[in-house]
Amino acid sequence: MMLRFFPRPSLFLLTILFLASACLPQPTPTPFRPPTAIPPTQALATTTPVPALFTPTFTPTPTLTFTPTVFICTNVLSFLDDLTVEDGAVFAPGASIDKQWLVQNDGSCDWDATYKLKWVGGTPLGVSEEQPLFPAKAGTQATLRIVFTAPLEPGTYQTIWQAVDPDGNLFGNTVYMEIVVQ
Secondary structure, three states, X not given: OHHHHOOHXXXXXXXXXXXXXXXXXXXXXXXXXXXXXXXXXOOOOOOOOOOOOOOOOOOOOOOOOXXXXXXXXXXXXXXXXXXXXXXXXXXXXXXXXEEEEEEEXXXXXXXXXXXXXXXXXXXXXXXXXXXXXOOEOOOOEEEEEEEEEOOOOOXXXXXXXXXXXXXXXXXXXXXXXXXXXX
C-alpha cells in the first residue's frame, strides 16, 4: 500500500541518496583540552574607587563700585542776526553805541555767569576786553549786548568778539560790529 504513495523510481532514488551520504568523509573530532591556569608573574594592581568628595570653595563676589556718569557738554554759539547798528553805520566821535546781536545756544551746556564774551580783534571801542555772556539754556536764543563808545578820531573801526567758557576756551561764531566815525 505504501507503494501507492511513492512510485518505484522515487523509492530507488531515495535509497541511492541514503547510501551515498553514508560514504561521505566524516570530520575528525578535536580532542578536548581543559584550560590550564597561567601562573601570574606579577600581582595585579587593584584600585579601590575613592568616592569624590564635594568640598565647597569660597568664590569671592566682586565689590560693586559706583561710577558716576560724567556728562560732558558741548559749547556752540551760532550767530543769528544783528539787532542794532548795521555794518557801516556812521557815528559822531565819542558817541555811545548800543550794539545787540541775536545768537543761539546750539550746544548742550547752559551758559551761566561763568561764561563771557571776549574781545578777539579790531578795536575794543572803550570797553573792557571781557563782557558778560547773558545766560542762555541749551537750545535757546539769547541777546548779546555791549554799549561801546565811538573813538574820538574819524575813521572806520571794527570790533570782534567771541564766547569763552569757564575754562577759557573760545567757542562758537564770532560777532562783530563795523562803524564809521565822522
